[in-house]
Amino acid sequence: MSEAMGDDQLLRYSRQIMLPELGIEGQERLGRSRALIVGAGGLGSPLALYLGAAGVEELRIADDDAVDLSNLQRQIAHCDDGIGRAKAASAAEAVNARNPEVRAVALTERLHGDALEREVASADVVVDATDNFATRFELNAACVAAQRPLVSAAVIRWALQVSTFRAGGRPCYRCLYAEGDEPQLSCSEAGILGPLPGVGGSLEAVEAIKVLSGAGEPLYGRLLVVDALHMRLRTVGVPADPSCPVCAAAGPPGG
Secondary structure, eight states, X not given: OGGGSOHHHHXXXXXXXXXXXXXXXXXXXXXXXXXXXEOOSTTHHHHHHHHHHHTOSEEEEEOOOBOOGGGTTTOTTOOGGGTTSBHHHHHHHHHHHHOTTSEEEEEOSOOOHHHHHHHHHTOSEEEEOOSOHHHHHHHHHHHHHHTOOEEXXXXXXXXXXXXXXXXXXXXXXXXXXXXXXXXXXXXXXXXXXXXXXXXXXXXXXXXXXXXXXXXXXOOBTEEEEEETTTXXXXXEEOOOOTTOTTTGGGOSTTO
């Protein structure tokens, strides 16, 4: 298997390859994988940079927003000279500056409907780095329909949550949050600690790498909750909702 990788690649990814849970085979799986990242802001910035640095073959980065000065406190893929640029294009450029071997594709239109379904169906893993529940619900429904794994995170103020939902299985994101459960305040209204989306996006990258490489145990059926103000971490179980309107027909939990 190692013959498929050149000397430069073996050196670039050497610290990952040394991990017995990943190894050459896991690295080569990453090198044949496509990830869809929806959102190129606070969560999506470190997520895209780390997945690109890890050697995922193709990153498709979707975001219809532009870089603003207020973003730079936490959205580390963007710099002052990128203000006004499309976030997806700025993030793709940052990925390629770190690892030119990665195919980073900027999708600068909001993914919705058929376009979203096509992108989800063509991905090996989908990572939700958005900041609104309407998009999260639609993204989850598309992942369930296409049987694609979904990694999701949310962050506001000092709080962070991360979970991973298995391809074609249960529970799904809709089991965790029902429509109408959405918080009423956005980050622009409630505030957010700058490093915390970096933590969340990094954890999403870890989960995506595990899903793609087959290493370890992703957060299937579990929700990681972080209270950064008091530095408290806990993991809680996420049961499948027997009446979930999205995944109840997908089969038994964990299937």
